[in-house]
Structures are given as C-alpha cells and as structure tokens.
Amino acid sequence: MKSLEQRRVQLLARQAELEARLHDIDAELDTPQSKDWDDSAIEREGDEVLEGMGHAGQVELTLIAAALARIDAGEYGVCGRCGEAIGQERLDLVPHTPLCRTCAA
Numbered sequence: 860m861k862s863l864e865q866r867r868v869q870l871l872a873r874q875a876e877l878e879a880r881l882h883d884i885d886a887e888l889d890t891p892q893s894k895d896w897d898d899s900a901i902e903r904e905g906d907e908v909l910e911g912m913g914h915a916g917q918v919e920l921t922l923i924a925a926a927l928a929r930i931d932a933g934e935y936g937v938c939g940r941c942g943e944a945i946g947q948e949r950l951d952l953v954p955h956t957p958l959c960r961t962c963a964a
C-alpha cells in the first residue's frame with residue numbers, strides 16, 4: 860500500500876506534466892493560421908484535436924486538484940458516492956479518481 864505522501868507526490872508530478880502540456884497546446888493554438896486555404900483547413904483540424912486534448916487535460920487537472928484537497932482533508936481513497944475504500948490497484952492506475960470501481964462502472 861502506498862502512503863498518502865507517495866500519492867501526493869504522484870499527483871503533483873502528473874499535475875506539473877499536464878500544466879506543461881497545456882501550456883504547449885496554448886502556444887501551438889496561438890500560432891498564426893496559414894493564408895493558403897488548404898493549409899488552414901488542415902491547421903483548423905489540428906487545432907480541434909489540440910483543443911480536445913486541452914479539454915481532457917483541464918478535466919484531469921480539476922480531478923487532480925480535488926484529489927489533493929481530499930488528501931489534505933484526510934478523505935483520500937474513499938469513494939465519493941458510496942463511502943467505501945477505493946482499491947489500491949485502482950488508485951495506482953488512476954490516482955485522481957473520486958469513485959470506487961463499482962460506482963465508476
């Protein structure tokens with residue numbers, strides 16, 4: 860079983876990684892569009908993919924912040940819906956999850 864401190868370190872590392880990636884995505888989206896129509900259509904498609912990745916990253920960051928708050932509150936690893944303990948293997952896989960396997964399914 861991992862200690863809460865190890866979980867916190869794991870979550871903070873993931874948070875830093877996501878923030879760096881979102882920063883890159885923002886920089887990429889800010890680059891000027893090509894004037895050539897064909898190229899700009901391709902760029903727009905690429906931007907939509909980037910925006911999708913950015914959105915997924917934002918959602919994960921929100922969940923990570925909530926998980927860190929639960930660690931501070933002493934509620935980490937407890938399912939937010941049924942109140943049962945969340946399995947260690949599940950926390951290893953998805954350390955920011957607020958739900959046990961049963962409730963998430």
Ligand SMILES: [Zn+2]
Pocket residue numbers: 938939940941942943958959960961962963
């Ligand atoms: Zn549950």
